[in-house]
Amino acid sequence: MTDLSAFPVTRRWPARHPDRLQLYSLPTPNGVKVSIMLEEIGLPYEVHRIDISAGESRLPEFPALNPNGKIPAILDPDGPGGKPFGLFESGAILMYLADKTGQLLPADPARRWETIQWVFFQMAAIGPMFGQVGYFHKFDGRALEDKRPLERYVAESRRLLGVLDERLKDRPWIMGEDYSIADISMLGWVRNLVGFYEAGALVDFARFAHVGRWLEAGLARPAVQRGLTIPPSPSAS
Template sequence: MAETIDLYYWPTPNGWKVSIALEELGLPYNVVPVNIGAGDQFEPEFLRISPNNKMPAIVDPEGPDGEPISVFESGAILLYLAEKTGKLFPNEPRKKYEAMQWLMFQMGGVGPMLGQAHHFRQYAPETIPYAVDRYTNEAARLYGVMDRHLAGNEYFAGDEYTIVDIAVYGWVVPHENQGQDLDDFPNLKRWFDAVSARPAVQKGVKVGEELRQNINELDEESRNRLFGNKPSGS
C-alpha cells in the first residue's frame, strides 16, 4: 500500500490542481493547511519545502529512489504524480509533447493572467481601469485560444483526460470573477461541464472548503500576506 503524501495546501485554483489529481489517482494524502492569509507560507519549515513561499507543495515519503522527496510548483507536482503512477499523462512521445505544451500554456499564461484579472477585478484596494481592462481582455483572449482548441478535441491532450485538464480546470471555475461568460465559449463550456461532472474533481475542489476566507473580512496585514508580501517587520 502506498504511503501517505503530505499535501501543503490552501483551497485556491493552484491548490485544487493537486487535490484533484490525488483524488483522480487514488493516492492517500494528508492535508497540511498553509494559511496564506496568516503568513504560513513564510515559515522556515515551509520554505524548506517550497522556497518560493507558494503553495501547493507535497512531501512524498516514498520518492523515486524509495527516499522522501518534496516537490513544489503545481505543474511540477502534477508531472511528478503522473510519472509516479503512470497515469493521467501520455507515454507516446508525440502525444506527450502535445500535452506538455498545453500544460506549459496553463502554467505560463492561464494561471498568471487569469489570476491578475481576478485580482484587479475583485481584490485590488482601488479600481485601476487600465489594469482591469488589460487583464480582462487577456483572459478573454486565452479563453478564445482554449475554445478553438477544444473545438476539435475532447480534452486538452486530444481524446485523453490528463493532468492538463486538471491544471486548467481550477482557473476556469471562477470565470465570472474574471469577467468571462462561458456561453461565449461553447467548446470550453462543454469541456468544463464534462470535467465538473467527474466525482474525483468534485471531491478535490471540496478539500479544505471550510478553510476559505472572505477577503473583505481580512485586515490589511492579512491581505498583504495573501498577495505575496512578507509580514511587516519580517
C-alpha cells in the same frame, strides 16, 4: 516506519501517516490541481491545510520545503530511489505524480510533450492572466481609478479563452478522448474566473461554448468534485 524528521515542515504540520504522500495546500486554483490529481489517481495521501491568509506559508518550516513560500507543495515518503522527496510548483507536481503512477500523461513521447505544452500554457498564461483579472475586478485593484490594467488583462483573458475554445472545438478534452493533467491544470482556473472572480460577463465567457462544455464535463467528475474541497475549511472538518 518512514522517517520524515529531516523535513522541517513536518515539525509544524506533523504527519499522522508518514507512509503516505503529504500534501500542503489550500483549495485555490493552484492548490486544487494537486488534490484533484490525487483523487483521480487514487494515491493515498495526507493533507495539511496551509492558511495563507494567516501567513502560515511564510513560517520558516514551510519555505524550507518551498523557498517560494507558495502552495501547493508535497512531500513523498517514497520518492525517487525510495527516499523521501519534497517538491513544489503545481505543474511540476502534476507531472511528477503522472510519472509516478503512469496515469493521466500519455506514454507516447509525442503525445506526452503535447500534453506538457498545454500544462505550460496554463502555468505561463491562463493562471497569471486570470489571476490578474480577479485582482483588478474583485479585489484591491478594483479601487484604482485607472482601468487600463483591468482592460488589458480582460482582453488577454478573452484571447486565451479563444485559444482554449479553438483547441476544444472538435474534442472532449484538451488531448482529445484522453482526460489528462492538461485538463486538471486548467479546470480550477476557468472555474474561478467565472465563479469566485465573478468575471464571466466581463470576459464574455458565454461566447466560448466549447470551453463551457468542457468545464461542465470536468466539474461533473467525482474526483474533481472531491478535489475542489480539499483541504476542507476548519468549519467543515
